Amino acid sequence: MAVMIVFDFDKTILDCDSDNWVADGLGFTKSFEELTSTMPWNLAMDIVLGKMHSQGITIEDIADCLRKAPLIPHIASTIKTAHSLGCELRIVSDANTFFIETILKHHDLLDCFSEINTNPSIIDNQGRLRIFPCHDLTSPNCISNLDSCPPNMCKGQIIERIKANAEEGKKKIIYLGDGKGDYCPMLRLKKEYFVMPRKDYPVWELICCNPSKIKAKICEWSVGEELERTLLNLVRLINFFEDHKADFNNADVVLSTALDCKFQLVALSPHKAFALPPVPL
Numbered sequence: 001m002a003v004m005i006v007f008d009f010d011k012t013i014l015d016c017d018s019d020n021w022v023a024d025g026l027g028f029t030k031s032f033e034e035l036t037s038t039m040p041w042n043l044a045m046d047i048v049l050g051k052m053h054s055q056g057i058t059i060e061d062i063a064d065c066l067r068k069a070p071l072i073p074h075i076a077s078t079i080k081t082a083h084s085l086g087c088e089l090r091i092v093s094d095a096n097t098f099f100i101e102t103i104l105k106h107h108d109l110l111d112c113f114s115e116i117n118t119n120p121s122i123i124d125n126q127g128r129l130r131i132f133p134c135h136d137l138t139s140p141n142c143i144s145n146l147d148s149c150p151p152n153m154c155k156g157q158i159i160e161r162i163k164a165n166a167e168e169g170k171k172k173i174i175y176l177g178d179g180k181g182d183y184c185p186m187l188r189l190k191k192e193y194f195v196m197p198r199k200d201y202p203v204w205e206l207i208c209c210n211p212s213k214i215k216a217k218i219c220e221w222s223v224g225e226e227l228e229r230t231l232l233n234l235v236r237l238i239n240f241f242e243d244h245k246a247d248f249n250n251a252d253v254v255l256s257t258a259l260d261c262k263f264q265l266v267a268l269s270p271h272k273a274f275a276l277p278p279v280p281l
C-alpha cells in the first residue's frame, strides 16, 4: 500500500515519558533527576536501572510498572485501523527496546509494527536490565548539525534509511512526534511527505521558529482524538489518490490542495466529483 507511518513513542503513543514513568513508579524520581542534570539522559536511565537492580527490583517489577503506563487516548484503535488499511508502521524512539516492546505487547500492538528503531536493551546474566545508546556517544551524531538531537540518537540518521525504504516501495511517509529529537527527521522529509508535530510541544516550538524550513506538509495534532482523525483522514486521502492516480494530471498537487481545504474534498474536476470513503469517527 501507499503509506508508511513513522511514530515517535513517548508522548506520541504513550501518554507520558516511559523513563520518567518507570523512575517515578518505582521510587527513583530524585535519583533520576540528579543524574540527568549531569549526564546524557540515556546513560542516566541505565544507571538508575542498575540502582533498581541492586535494591532488589526485578525485571518483572519493571514490566508491571510499564504495563500500567497510560497510552494516548484512541492511539491503540488508530494504530490497528492504520495497519488494517495497509499502512506500514515503524517506530523511531529514544526510549529502549524493552520498554517499548513490553508496552506494545501488553496492548496487543506489537505485531502492527514492522520495525522499532530505538536504544538497544539486554537483560544481563544477573537479571539486570541494561540500556545502551543507539548511536556511538563518542562522535558527533546529528547529521543536520543540530543541538536538538540527543548525543545517543540522531533520528535524522535513521529517517534517511527509512526514506530509502519508502522510496523503494513508492510509499509516502507520515511522521508523528512531539520532542526536540523529532525536529531533525522532520526537517529531512521532502514536500511529498507529511509531518504531524504535537502542538505546543518542543518540536512544534522549533518548527514555529522558522516554518519554511519544513518541506513536508505540516498537519498538527494536540490530543488523541485529533491525532486519530487527522492521521486516518490523511491515510484515506493518500490511498484514494493512489487508487485514482490515472484520473488526475498531478495527484500530488490535488492532494495538497485537498489538505489545504482541511480534508473537505469536493468536486475536483468539472466532469468528475469524487467523494472520499466515509470516515467512521
Ligand SMILES: [Mg+2]
Residues within 6 Å of the ligand: 008, 009, 010, 011, 012, 177, 178, 179
Ligand atoms: Mg516523544
